[in-house]
Amino acid sequence: MMLINTVILFLRDALPVFVLMAFLLAFWQHCGRSITLGCALGLVITTLIVLQRSTVSEYFEGAGYELLKCLTLITAFSLSAIILGATSQFGRHCPKLVITLLVAFTVIPHSTDFSVFLVGFSSQKDALTPILLGTFLSGGICASVAVLLNLLLTSLKQKYLSQIMFAIFAAGQVSNCALLLQQIDWIPDPGALWNSQFISDESEYGHLLKALMGYEAAPSIIYLAVYTTALMLLIGIAFYARHHGLTQQTKSE
């Protein structure tokens, strides 16, 4: 049971990070070092948060954890906007610092829950082996998905398609803020607009689509509003940066 739990939890939490890596490596093939640094930075900050977990969760009348997650998701979204701007400029400059920070701020919200599980259960008798095995197995699945996505992205001839896919991914990530803020009653919960029976959130496809594009089987109007606004904003930034880059390129010629 512990093995299956570990696989499910790791897949849910780590898949978005692996998807992000696939995008970044498709945009800049030589940004591996920045990604590694970002992972390391994110894990160090996560360790600090998990060590102070009881204090953090007590802030804002028990809403500290959700607010911290929102803060990291919004920061990651802002950095994603910079990334999109950079990919649209026709130069091949790799924004190393932005990539490192983006990876770190994506790792933090996704690794805290798994770290709590790891800390809470790894000391239990007979739990360490299935946890390690589960982490290894699900790590392999995440890596496979990331490689496939990276191959798809690098094979795309139209660069703007990969930018749109990245914008959808980033909009899906930041939209989680709506769910978190509804959970702590900072924003109202108007209820689901519809409930898609076709792909449920708990199915394998549901999990995959959630990581790739922020899929929700029963989204509220607020979730859709956040998602659409974020997506439009990112596509607008990419379009502006692309147009600006083309203009500058023409002038320099």
Added chain:
Amino acid sequence: MRVHYYLALALLLRSPVSLAMSEIVVNIREHLFYPSEITIPADTKVKIIFFNHDSTPEELDSFDLNREKVVFGHAKATIYIGPLAPGKYRFFGEYHPASAVGKVLVVSQQEYDDVD
């Protein structure tokens, strides 16, 4: 005119308890929820406080309610749900999905009053 006066007075004297949001306490013991079934009225916002009496953490998860929250060992956590349409909404403990299962039953206000 007098009716309006009495209505206004009744509203002013309405106790804070009746104005306050409904609160429900759920305990977690041995990776089980007590109570495992919660009944709440439809179209009402409810605060649920989870007390984890175990030494290990538990992560509350509900695909039906769109809620996800870690409750640390020997700690409490609060989530807000609703307003919801009548129906059955499942929740479970992500770390012990076989044992830690529960559901929120949302019934019409009339049914809820009848049960009370």
